[in-house]
Amino acid sequence: MKILVIGSGGREHAICWKLAKSPLVDKLYAAPGNAGIFRHAELVNIRVDDIDNLLRFAKEKSIDLTVVGPEVALALGIVDRFEAERLKIFGPTKLAAEIEASKAYAKQFMRKYHIPTASYMAFEDMKEALRFVKASSYPLVIKADGLAAGKGVSVVKNYEGAEKTIKDMMQKRQFGAAGAKIIVEDFLVGEEASVFAFTDGKSVLPLIPSQDHKRVGDSDTGPNTGGMGAYAPVPFVSEKMQKDILDLVLEPTVAGMAEERRPFR
Incomplete structure (x- = not known):
């Protein structure tokens, strides 16, 4: 199986590191990748926002599966382009990715479907x-x-x-x-957790919760970054809290996106 991973960050490094261990993977590419990913995959000098050349490369190399990391590629519609060419790709469509690409849309969506979120104004x-x-x-x-x-x-x-x-x-x-x-919203006090899940647009399979540390300095100081590191599991997320997140956030989100005719897969 030939796999193409799109991205150049720590997230894509972790994905490539794990995929490289699979006996099902014969060849692994990363575009554009980074110095750490070089140990696990062949690097391809194509930017994450260069959808035309990413598509061309996937067709030329007969890629069996493309895994998209960066939100920018999803927001540009890379999944739509690949699926139009009948290429398998892991990620949401451009319409579905708007829930990540626009915070205003995400907040309106949560308000409409009664999903808990901080009070806000746009x-x-x-x-x-x-x-x-x-x-x-x-x-x-x-x-x-x-x-x-x-x-x-x-x-x-x-x-x-x-x-x-x-x-x-x-x-x-x-x-x-x-x-x-811009969005201006209430500040919520407490520990932060990140919860990810796999979904086919209907059912939801949560992963274990993690905690992301975004600030650039030690002891949670300085401006936010895309993420300095994360760990899992987190001790303060109980089984009941995980069930509440599934019932009140994840499942209503997937159902709501389907209702909006932009299923998130």
Whole structure:
């Protein structure tokens, strides 16, 4: 079996490391990969957003399965393009990936389907956003609507911090078009956990919970990154909590996406 993994981060390194151990895998490629992935796969110098050349490579090499890591490739519709050519690929379609590519869409979706989420407001006008945060209690969380490589989220402790963050995103375009629209939401207190699951668009198979550490500095300091590291399992996520997450978040999300005619697979 020939497999192509798309991406160049630690996530793709872990995927390649595990796939390379499988007796079912005869050849493993990574595009573009990184120095660590080089130990496990043949690197291919194609950017994750170069869908045309990724598709060409998959056809030329008769790739049996493509595994997509980065959200940007999913948001650009790589799955739709590959499936149109009858190539097998692991990931959601462009429509389904909007739940990751647009925080405003994700929040609207959760509100519509009664999925627990922090209270929020969405803004496309900077002056309206500034008026809102001036009258708000702190801390607040400010998020760029679009994809920002995991860096588009800021926790602000006062109006001065909120004003700077909003102006950086909406006026200075710190994250380009991704910050043209922002989300301002309540800050939730507590431990953070990440829960992943496999789904065929109908049934849900959760994996064990993990905890992602995003901030660049030790002791949870500095700005957010796409992720400095993660560990699993996490001791504070009980079996009951896992069941609640399945019942209240995962299953309603998959059912809601199907209802919206953009099934998440």
